Structure formats: structure tokens, C-alpha cells
Amino acid sequence: MPVAQLKHDIFQNGRLDELVLPEFNPEDLTEDNSGKAMAFPLPENDVVRVFGLPRNILLDFRILSKAVSVVRDVTIKLVDRLQAASQESSQKNRLVLAGSAGCGKSFLLVQGVEYAAAAGWLVMYIPRAASLVNSSTMYTYDLRTRTYLQPIFAQQTLQRFRTVNESLLGSLTLEGGIELGDGVLIDIGLKEQTSAPAVLSALLEALGKQTKAPVLLAVDDFQTLFAKSAYKSPHFQTLRAWHLSMPRLILDYVSGQKTFARGAVVGALSASNKTYGLSQDVRHALGLQPWLQPSPYVKVPAEVSAFTKGIQIMKVPEKMNVGEAASLFEVWNKNKSFHTPANDELFLAKYAESGGNPRDFVWKGLLSTLQT
């Protein structure tokens, strides 16, 4: 008998049917839908497709058959915040998402970025800011800006920004008559690598002046913007991140020295990167864990204080509530990722063991359990 005619259950190999979940739309991000799992629609020019994702989220999305996330209370809070920011200057909307390891800061930032892109914002997303400072891209000193330019990274960012925001850019007119619709400014940067950093800076300044569309600058691994980079000067002095053109450009917007007329700057701290972790001086400058004063032997650079002035912290809760955890449990269950029968006992046991921490709940709880 041909294989296609073998319809009995015994011949089914437990192949996964595609996860059917509601789509992640701005209109559906309400308090009623808090705790529901939603799949990101990923068109060809989607933000995370083009700009990329942090490593841990990429892994999650590869294992799950779809790019899924759970809409939490804090997601609604961030979305409300972004809605308010869309009418205000980015000077008042400089946010950093902070919380314990594995509490969902990077996921929250991805949700914010997807919301903004769907809601008609111009979005620039840097998923791995560590790649700016780990000496993995070309660098060259520029006397005019007194920084070390990173032309290849700037060029790639320009290309990705244009791909993601092509339709919006086509309808904008910049001051000085440089039509973005013709692509004159961006084309210059894409053709000549050496001019890409200057073009990117000019583009962001020009976009900051227009009021037709709000602009979101989102950065994951936010703490690496204050770290000692792996780059060295020609005299073998270690360069700090703010001596490099790309981190410096981001920090100018983070500190409020440059602003978007409408928009926000959102960063997410990351505990995953051990090489560029959150240092004592940055922790103190951001006002996290105020009961832990920095050691008197640690020199706090004045630049850290200057660049972190006026940043607001949004704390991501350490614990998911039961409804959110249940949605997450169902998503992984539908993905047939468990080798254990999925029941309430397993759910509550792993929820209690992980203390509600999302990463621990999934990776150390559900996927690592030997319980049968």
C-alpha cells in the first residue's frame, strides 16, 4: 500500500502542525489580551528579519516553529509608553529596560520594536550592541568627529534601515530639499563606505527634525555602550565605547544631546554577555540597586554620568504571573517540545521551581526536566 494511504494513527509520526496563534497587531495589544501568546507576522522587510535578533531569542524562534511571544502586563505598559512618546520629543522618552537575568528584557524590546514598526514608526534596531565594541568590524580614526569611524557597520545599518522603512521613507521630505524618496542621501552612504558614518548621522538628524513619523532607536546589550571596547588606538590605548562612531551616535540620542522631534530611544540591558557585563559604575549611574554603592576603588568615568543623565528605568518584573506562564507553557506544548506528559502538575512544579522567571521556566524547567 502506498505511504500516502496509511491514514491510521499508528502510522502518524507525531509531526508538528504549524502553530496557530493570533497575530501580533498593535490594535490587539490591550489589557484584555494580556497573557496571550501572539505570533509575529514576519514579512520580508520585517525589522527583526532585516536587523537580526539577540542570540537567545534567535534560538527560541528556531526551535519554535513560529516567532511567538507572550504579551505580558509589562508589554502593555511599554506599548502605552510608546504611544505617548509618539507625540513627544525623544528627549523625554529615553528608556532602559532593566531586570534580573532571564526576566524577558530582550523579548520585551522585540515586542516594542515590532509594535512600533506596525504602528508606522521609523525603526532602527541594534540587536547585538556587543558587535560594535568587540573589534569585529573595520575602524579608522577621523579627526573631524574625533572618533573612530566604523564604516562597514554604518553602511550595513543604512542598508537595513532603508529596507525596513522603505515605504515610510518614500513619503518623507527632508529639510534642505534632500528627497528621501529619491534615495539620494542614503545612496551616497551605500555607494561610498567611507562616507557611510557621516550619512547615517545626517540621516538621523534629518529624521529627527521631521514630525510626520515618530522614530524609534532600540538597542539591546545596552550596557556595552559604556564598556571598554576590544579596539586599541595606534598607540595601543584601549578605546572606550564612546570613542567609536556607532556607539557614540547612539549615546548622543540616549543622553538627549540629539533628539527626535517625535519618538523614543529604548535600550535593554543584558545579563547574557559575560565579556561586556553591567559594570558597577553604569549600575550606579542608572540608579539600579541603589543599596549597592560602587566601591571607592572603582573610578567612575565622567562620561558615564554625562551619557546616562535623564534616562528613565522601566523595571521588567522578575516573575511572570500564572496566566502568562500558562500561555508560555501551552506554546511549547503545542510545539511538541516536551518529552513529559504535559499536565497541571508539571506546569505548577516548574513554575514554582523557576520562581516565575521566564528563561528558567522554559530552559531549566520544562526543556531540561528528566521527570517522566
Added chain:
Amino acid sequence: MVHILGVQLFENHAVKHALTNFYGINRLTASRLCARLQIHDTCRVRSLTATQITSIAAFLSSPATSPIPPRGPLASPSFTPHPPTTPFGQLPGARAYLAQVDAPPPPLPQPRTKGLDPLRWLRIETDLKREMRENIAHQRMIGSYVGKRHAMGLPVRGQNTQTNAKTARKLNRIERHR
């Protein structure tokens, strides 16, 4: 395959590692050299431009006489750069960069001062081997203990000879490092 001063560098190797193929360049010196020429850590030899290869060859052919790059000022948080259309010559600090082209390299301080750039005293390949041969020949010429031990093909630095000393017996001689 890239050849610089007679030494082969493999294309898929990181430049920082490939430079250690030169006799007299260790990992630290290679890092310093990459920093001097602004080559990032993960740059592969195949990614090097012709200008960069020429600059590596020019430096290594004569490290002592290579121009020292000026110390470029670094921007403070409140620094606002000049517009992109500003001519290079009008930027503050441009004089040091323009003067570098014609200026002769500064003389090497004697004796070598600690804390100065070690790349200025870098010797590689035949120059280094010649220096080592000269050092041994000098020791022999002045009739020192070190010179005598090299001449006898025995350990120089007080090692045991009752046992071991095989390497010294094999390698130590006046005309070592030919």
C-alpha cells in the same frame, strides 16, 4: 596567499595571528602592529586591501624609521564636530597629520627607555638573527663565560650537564641563528 617580505601569510588566517609567522613577532607584537595599522581583531588576511598590505610591508621593512602616528584627540561628551564640508586643513589638530608626511622620524633614544613604543625597536627575520649572532660573537670576543659555553656547545645559563643538556649540545655554537 599573500607574501610580505618573503613570508607567506595564509588567506583564511586572522591577521593578528598570521603576523606571528614573521621571525621575531609574537602575539603581543602582532596585536600592537594591528593596532598601529588599525586592523581589527577578526580581520582575515584575504580582507586586507592593497594599501594595508603595503603599509604592513613598509612598516616591517624598517620599523625604526617608520613615522609615529599623531595622537588624535578623542571627543568629549559635549563635543560637536565641524560640518562634513570643512576642509581637512582647517580642522584643529590637522597640522600634526599634514606634517607627518614630510617629517623625518624622530631618532631612537639610546639606551632604550622603558614605556616607549616597543614597535620602534622591533627587529624581524634576518636583522634579528644577525643581532643575535653579533651578541654571541661579542661574548666570545671579550672572552666571557657565556662566550666560552657557546663555543663548547654546552648550556650557558647554569643548567645541569651531568644529565640532560641535550638541546644545548645540539644547538649552542658561535654561528648560531645563521
